Amino acid sequence: MSRAYNFSAGPAALPEPVLEQARDELLEWKGERASVMEVSHRGKAFVAMAEESEADLRTLLAVPDDYAVLFLQGGATQQFAQIPLNIATPGQAADYLVTGAWGQKAVSEAKPYVNARIAASTEEGRFTDVPDADSWSVDPAAAYLHYTPNETIHGVEFHALPDSGDVPLVGDFSSTILSRPVDVSKFGIIYAGAQKNIGPSGLVLMVIRRELMERSGQARAKILNFAAQAKEGSMLNTPPTLSWYLAGLVFKWLREQGGLEAMAKRNQAKADLLYAAIDNSGGFYRNPVAPRARSWMNVPFTLKDAALDSAFLKESEAAGLLALKGHRAVGGMRASIYNAMPIEGVKALVDFMADFARRNG
């Protein structure tokens, strides 16, 4: 066994007990005499698992009854399009707070369907902060206000909920879902690609206020219709059963860990440790994000001399610290420290960083 600490931004590390259980029952699941990926999604065993996973998720996120939970496909990127298709009329105004690359992509994918307005953007500051609420230009007639609570590439996180007034708030939680409690009742839609804090890629989780599904939206196939999916328990067609099952195991693991309050404490402690290591490195390491907007999940940092990057990457990998290369849009390094990353992994990283700085300072 030689698993290492995996700081991949996504697909990302999963809890080891989840992987072990999946391995142990991969050929025979729950007395079904078949793998979970070989049984019908309409069979009793799978339906029971699906219902249990939804119940666990509802408990974890304290989802109110007037919200539906959907298990979808296509990544968050497809939802950038599917959300306007479902809750905006053609060409209607839809507002976006843009704090990084994913917010930009959300705007771009929505444009064929709505008048996507930039209500606020921090692009001028190179996406190193969240915009002050008094700088937002929100259209009260907008179909929704979309934002990205955590920007995976830029490492920028909203630590307070935006107030969208009467306009439904839509959040792309891909890289922060389940990392801490969130007041679902403040949202129209919460959605997230699974591959950071939920399970393998290929699954999208959505929590949607039921009344939003009554909007007529735009001409579209039934498979793209949230209300139709909700009516069928996310089984309008065959769902990604293996990914759903793995997500269900992660939900159970999170409950065993003490739920999202406990995860929030751990995640904040991990982030504090890493940012302190960066800030106290005498300028050897640097994170460009305003302290009030620093992400608990994705921590980008640069070395004082980019010529050291390749040595840092080579040596960290040899030390069992994987996937620290930063996104090309930002450069340098990035440590993604989602739920499955234990504090020991972050300690190993900060120890390595201190040692590397000493040797190269």
Add this chain to the structure above:
Amino acid sequence: MSRAYNFSAGPAALPEPVLEQARDELLEWKGERASVMEVSHRGKAFVAMAEESEADLRTLLAVPDDYAVLFLQGGATQQFAQIPLNIATPGQAADYLVTGAWGQKAVSEAKPYVNARIAASTEEGRFTDVPDADSWSVDPAAAYLHYTPNETIHGVEFHALPDSGDVPLVGDFSSTILSRPVDVSKFGIIYAGAQKNIGPSGLVLMVIRRELMERSGQARAKILNFAAQAKEGSMLNTPPTLSWYLAGLVFKWLREQGGLEAMAKRNQAKADLLYAAIDNSGGFYRNPVAPRARSWMNVPFTLKDAALDSAFLKESEAAGLLALKGHRAVGGMRASIYNAMPIEGVKALVDFMADFARRNG
């Protein structure tokens, strides 16, 4: 170990050696010190796997160079919508040969985007045959001619390629892909949900003639654009990496079995055995499909007395023959005998059927 013969229509049985390999490397894949589902889709190891899987598929299906191979999401059902979005102009005529429930669904999902015309349908005959070519009413100006080479629910298969003239032929191969060789050059698009003959659900395989991707299609988000996906190697966003990896293992397994010529021989032998058992049961069992259109993959059959159905299901399950219940639209039983079902499984089924008939005849 108590795996049984699994006749599920989909998600369906996978080859046991594939599951065993996946299990053995579930926590550590290829020296990556992480699971295949935990590594970046843009990392060297995953990209190499993805390229190898495409190469294996191209070998298996003898895909010509002027065709792209895409790994998509959303099930075949989403493609019912995405295909017209990409290769038809709004409201353009698109023709459909309808030989079962999936063909009907394809029409229904296409309707928001095109003038979906029924070029031929066997609904009057309760979907028990394929339509004679001289009965088709194909519009030479149609964007494409769509058909379902194998209808999973009705057990109806085209054993010859439809001649669509100059109109591009589009086939939903979900339940017959890789079961036998196919002349790809005769097609505009071949596509298939993975969960029958490829791997776990949540992955869609598409083989598309490159020139079709030059069509302007209809206003749509980039994520729904085939050309954009082809340009990015099906990684416009994070693909379903775990499912893709499993599909790659299945392709390797198929090559080890001798490729599609060898699979065709096996599949025909399996089907012959089962249809003979039905036809020679003295009317105890009955398959309603015209012999020229009987599916090699999905064999629906009824018992002479529907009151025996529940005993048949209970006893077959006890005998290690799983998931034989027919689809509610057809009733009775259905044995799905995809690539992963060995001839021994079909033998066990026909032996059981003979014994059951003897005891209840």
